[in-house]
Amino acid sequence: MTFDCTDLERALAVPELLPDAREHAKVCDACRRELWLWSEMSAAAPGLREEWETPDLWPRIRQTLAAHQKAAKPSGVAGRIGWRGDWRMLAGIAAVLAIAVSVFIMKYSRSAPVAPRDSDFLTEQTLKEVEQTEAAYRASIDKLTRLAQPKLNALENPTAIAAREKLLVLDAEIDSVRSTVSRNRFNAQLQAGLAVLYRDKQDTLKEILQSAQ
Amino acid sequence: MPLAMAAGRLTARTDADLIQASKRGDLSAFEEIYAAHAGRMKSVAFHLLADRADAEDAVQEAFLKIYRAAGAIQFDSGLAPWIYRILLNCCYDTGRKRKRQAESPLPADPPAIPDNVPLQVAIRHALARIHPQYRTVFWLFEVEGFRHSEVAAILEIPEGTSKKWLFEAKRELKRLLMEGRA
Numbered sequence: 001m002t003f004d005c006t007d008l009e010r011a012l013a014v015p016e017l018l019p020d021a022r023e024h025a026k027v028c029d030a031c032r033r034e035l036w037l038w039s040e041m042s043a044a045a046p047g048l049r050e051e052w053e054t055p056d057l058w059p060r061i062r063q064t065l066a067a068h069q070k071a072a073k074p075s076g077v078a079g080r081i082g083w084r085g086d087w088r089m090l091a092g093i094a095a096v097l098a099i100a101v102s103v104f105i106m107k108y109s110r111s112a113p114v115a116p117r118d119s120d121f122l123t124e125q126t127l128k129e130v131e132q133t134e135a136a137y138r139a140s141i142d143k144l145t146r147l148a149q150p151k152l153n154a155l156e157n158p159t160a161i162a163a164r165e166k167l168l169v170l171d172a173e174i175d176s177v178r179s180t181v182s183r184n185r186f187n188a189q190l191q192a193g194l195a196v197l198y199r200d201k202q203d204t205l206k207e208i209l210q211s212a213q
Numbered sequence: 214m215p216l217a218m219a220a221g222r223l224t225a226r227t228d229a230d231l232i233q234a235s236k237r238g239d240l241s242a243f244e245e246i247y248a249a250h251a252g253r254m255k256s257v258a259f260h261l262l263a264d265r266a267d268a269e270d271a272v273q274e275a276f277l278k279i280y281r282a283a284g285a286i287q288f289d290s291g292l293a294p295w296i297y298r299i300l301l302n303c304c305y306d307t308g309r310k311r312k313r314q315a316e317s318p319l320p321a322d323p324p325a326i327p328d329n330v331p332l333q334v335a336i337r338h339a340l341a342r343i344h345p346q347y348r349t350v351f352w353l354f355e356v357e358g359f360r361h362s363e364v365a366a367i368l369e370i371p372e373g374t375s376k377k378w379l380f381e382a383k384r385e386l387k388r389l390l391m392e393g394r395a
Contacts, residue, residue, distance in 0.1 A: 013380055037387050044333045045355035048340075050259040050268075051252060057269055058247055061276045062240055068280070069238055161369055165302040169278055172285040 005031055012038055130191055134198075141202055148208045163208050170201045228292035236283045243280060250293065251276075253357055254300050260352050261304040262311075271307050275300040294366030297353075301367065332390075339389040347382035354379050 003011075003024040008031050011017035025032035152160055152167075174197050181190045226234070226245065234242030251272060258268035258275075278299050286295055330338075340348050346368075353359045353367060354375070361379075365372040 009384070012384070034387060034391065037390055038383065040332055041336060041383055041386055041390075042355055044336055045351070046358065047333050048260075048337060048352075048356045049253075050256045050265075052255070052265060054251075054255065054269055057251065057273060058244065061247065061273055062244070064273075064277060065240060065243065065280055068277070069240075159305070161298065162302040162305045164369070165299055168285055169282045169299075172282045176284075 008034060127185055131185075134191070134194065137195075137198055141198060141205070144202065144205045144209075148205045152208050159211065160208070163204055166204055167201065170197060170204070173197055174201065232283050232286055232292065235280060243276075246279070246292070246296075247276060250296055254297070257297065257352070257357060258300060258304050260356070261301070261349075262307055267307055267311070268304075271300065271303040274306075275303045278303065291363070291366070293359075294363055297359075297367045298369070301349075335390055336386060339386045342389055343382055343385040347378050347385060350375055350378040351382035351386070 003017075003020040005024075005028060007017070007024075008021055011021035021031065021035060025035050152164060174194065177190065177194045177197060181187070181194060184190060226242065228246075231242045231246050235246065254272045254275065255265075255268050258271040259265060262268050262271060275296070279296055282299070286292070340351065343351075349368065350364055353364045354361065359367070361372050361375045364370075364375040364379075368375070370378075
């Protein structure tokens, strides 16, 4: 084949053409330089890797996970609460959960609020309504998922990848909390935590649908 | 053995064993996963965030998510792609948070490539100027030593797309380096 400078780009894409390119480069300074750069980029790249010591990183992770395990014994939601083992964060999340349970029950059950004297536990009647509401809420989120999933699967941008991963984690957490709730149905905090997770999933799905429009 | 295989293979117990043990609360098993991947994860996170403290936070967050989502892992393409996918998402989240914080914005315009600098320095500058998708593929393949199949699994793209993006990355880098050294 007669190889000239205009063939170089194609040769870089098709390895079979490289011998011809190298032959041409023997008599062409510009192509020789480009070929040299092409291979040197790959040779130099591993040197760009960043390495540094972080002796405290694993202990930090281990400490958080240990706290997570301890907190997760009564419920999966507690794992979220145990995030950094920080009392301010715990207090903040507790406040959010308290608000969430109020909103969940008031907005969806249309029943009398849980008696203040027994605010941590649901009555049988309220529980029934909460469970019905949760089932309806779950069904509507499933419907939203069916709408959003094809759009999400079709996208390849970082936001879509992040959304897919987030949904994966949320689904795992929802399964975990639902499993705990099934063993402790009267715990209002668990129900509230579940509502928060559903809301998070709903918001994520809505964002996907909006970004796909 | 390719770097990716060396880092991806965990000698004493398989990835599946380690994940199963982690799910049961065995933190020593999870520490093995950490030991096998944390170094490269920090490097990947640093590349995306350009800040060591942020990179460490992203790696920490990723490991917490990995631990929590261990039950949902699909082993179709191995543990490593799944771990790095979670890491990239943590980095993107951190990047988005940083963008929202006016006091610490991400660098807007990458600097021009300085003349007469070592090739590695020039590549680092040029990388900041190419398309982020091409840059990520270049980084994962050429810098971190992942195979195209692994890059494809991490980014959830076809393997052919990974190869194409790598070619485009190198073509862009070559162009920028040639301009900088003209």
